[in-house]
Amino acid sequence: MDFAFLLIGNGILIGLMYSLIALGFVLVYKATDAINFAQGEFVMLAALISGSVIVGAGLPFWVAVIVALAAMIAFSFALERVVLRPLLGRPIVAVIMATIGLAAILRGLGPFIFGSGTRSITLPVGDEPIEFGPFILQPVQLVGALVSLLFLGAFSWFFLKSRMGVAMRAVADNQQVASAMGINVERYFALAWAMAGIVAALGGIVWGSMLGVDVQVALVGLKVFPVVILGGLDSIPGAVVGGLIVGIVENLAAGYLDPVVGGGTKDFAPYVLMILALMFRPYGMFGKRKIERV
Amino acid sequence: MLSLNNIEVVYDGVILVLRGVSVEVREGAITTILGANGAGKTTTLKAISGVLYSERGEITKGSIELAGQRLNGKRASDVTRLGIAQVFEGRRVFEHLTAEENLIAGGHIMPDIKSIRDGIDMVYTYFPRLRERRHQQSGYLSGGEQQMLAIGRALMSKPKVVLLDEPSLGLAPMLVEEIFAIVQRLVKQEKLTVLLVEQNATLALGIAEHGYVMENGRIVLEGDAEKLRSNSDIKEFYLGLNEVGARKSYRDVKHYRRRKRWLS
Structure with missing residues (x-):
């Protein structure tokens, strides 16, 4: 039983960290209807930047956080302006292909600019595991999970309660009508991408400190798809629940199935769930349904 | 208050949708544009509100002015700031x-x-x-x-001016009356100016002060609502009445089709 608790506790923390990355994906989809296949590469870029600030330049951790945030905001603003705005009004496939291309470019240019060796960055917390009842928690994961919860809460509040959040949802609902309400649609698109940049910066730092900083961090982005399909592409609570499910399922598979079949189930178990979700609930658990009145 | 002077609208660079439309919207009153499907009524409203540009439409000639200020070329979000609000067709x-x-x-x-x-x-x-x-x-x-x-x-x-696009579309007659009565109250009490686009001519001419009739992207008739209501072409084609003013029977339609007087 202790083993199960261990797996579940670990799964919850990892799951929340997945949620953080999925959040960046959800923010962009919610506001602009664009599917960002480069979310994992955003995270990788942020990790590489903070890695080179801490290890390369030898600066303290908090400097790396600020630099990564600033760099990712600037990067996503520029990206929206240069690549995505000209694609406005084109078929959605155009944006998807553009982000896939972008992902490949980033994965190639990242090591080119920042070096290909694995650097390790450490959060300024100890590495003694914390025992909490039946759970044994890694401090790195605990911090990662707390950061995730904080931002998930903050963005939920933003969308539900603030005027800007309401305007952003209006833009997502109908761009033409929103612009007739005096809402500057393009500015809100830029804002959505900038928020995705912020989330990616934080994700890069927590994932980078857990996995080590190199191009492999981008693979975390692949886990975003089962998370958002399970939770719903445009739902922040969905990102949380989806992340928790993926994290827990992954850990249980690693703990119970891998020893039996010889390993590997951890990596595909979430995708099995994703396919099941697509069959039975294509808009996810919390995604917005198409409204049909009769 | 709001005036359109001889505007021409082209979609996709080639399709001429409006050809020289001039409309004068008077302050504190309801002005209506009547016309059948595809006459260019909605396009006229979109040209005013600037929504046109996001649909690859363009004003190629003429000018639109709100209290002396030029609106053409302004984006929808800026036009709204100048005091124009659009109520879209289909809600x-x-x-x-x-x-x-x-x-x-x-x-x-x-x-x-x-x-x-x-x-x-x-x-x-x-x-x-x-x-x-x-x-x-x-x-x-x-x-x-x-x-x-x-x-x-x-x-x-x-807003100073509200552009109302077919508020009666798909609604029960009783609701339509309720909504039109509220619009009238808004005009009186809030000093609102309304440009109303309608297919339901009886209703529109009932609450408007001044009206225009559009066909094929042109204004073919204009005048005070009172005058338009008694115009025999309007009666025939938009109000469904015959010369004497009696309700038209479908049996007569096949016998004799009146020719629209405004088609030279």
């Missing part, structure tokens, strides 16, 4: 937002929360039914409620 509420969030989005250009609250209160006094539905997702409201919400949302930006 187009933000379906996934609640009724009240729709109103908040409508008041996007207002400077502070207080003016938004005042705006919401004002909308609720004219449309009490929206107050009951305030926390309901607007996509699930009834058609009439959605139309009320669409009008209320447009009022939130405290």
Whole structure:
């Protein structure tokens, strides 16, 4: 039983960290209807930047956080302006292909600019595991999970309660009508991408400190798809629940199935769930349904 | 107040949709544009509000002026700031937002929360039914409620001119009357100026002061609502009455089709 608790506790923390990355994906989809296949590469870029600030330049951790945030905001603003705005009004496939291309470019240019060796960055917390009842928690994961919860809460509040959040949802609902309400649609698109940049910066730092900083961090982005399909592409609570499910399922598979079949189930178990979700609930658990009145 | 001078609208660079349309909207009154499907009524409204440009349309000639200020070429979000609000055809509420969030989005250009609250209160006094539905997702409201919400949302930006596009579309006659009565009250009490586009000529000419008739992207007839109502062409083609003023029987239609006088 202790083993199960261990797996579940670990799964919850990892799951929340997945949620953080999925959040960046959800923010962009919610506001602009664009599917960002480069979310994992955003995270990788942020990790590489903070890695080179801490290890390369030898600066303290908090400097790396600020630099990564600033760099990712600037990067996503520029990206929206240069690549995505000209694609406005084109078929959605155009944006998807553009982000896939972008992902490949980033994965190639990242090591080119920042070096290909694995650097390790450490959060300024100890590495003694914390025992909490039946759970044994890694401090790195605990911090990662707390950061995730904080931002998930903050963005939920933003969308539900603030005027800007309401305007952003209006833009997502109908761009033409929103612009007739005096809402500057393009500015809100830029804002959505900038928020995705912020989330990616934080994700890069927590994932980078857990996995080590190199191009492999981008693979975390692949886990975003089962998370958002399970939770719903445009739902922040969905990102949380989806992340928790993926994290827990992954850990249980690693703990119970891998020893039996010889390993590997951890990596595909979430995708099995994703396919099941697509069959039975294509808009996810919390995604917005198409409204049909009769 | 709002005037269109000889405007020409081209879609996709080649399709000529409006050919020299001139409309004068008088302050504090309802002006109506009548016409059949595809006559160019909605395009006229979109040209004013600037929504046209996001549909690859373009004003190639003429000018649109609001109290002396030129509107052509301005983006929709800027036109709204100058005091024009459009109520779209088919209501187009933000379906996934609640009724009240729709109103908040409508008041996007207002400077502070207080003016938004005042705006919401004002909308609720004219449309009490929206107050009951305030926390309901607007996509699930009834058609009439959605139309009320669409009008209320447009009022939130405290516009000088409201462009109303076919508010009667798909609604029960009783609801249409209710909504038209509220629009009339808004014009009187809030000193609103309205440009109303309608297919339902009887209703529109009943509340408007001045009217225009469009066909094939042109204005073919204009005049005071009173005068238009008694025009025999209008009676025949838009009000469904014959020369004597009696209701037309379908049996007669095949016998004799009146030729529109305005087609030279």
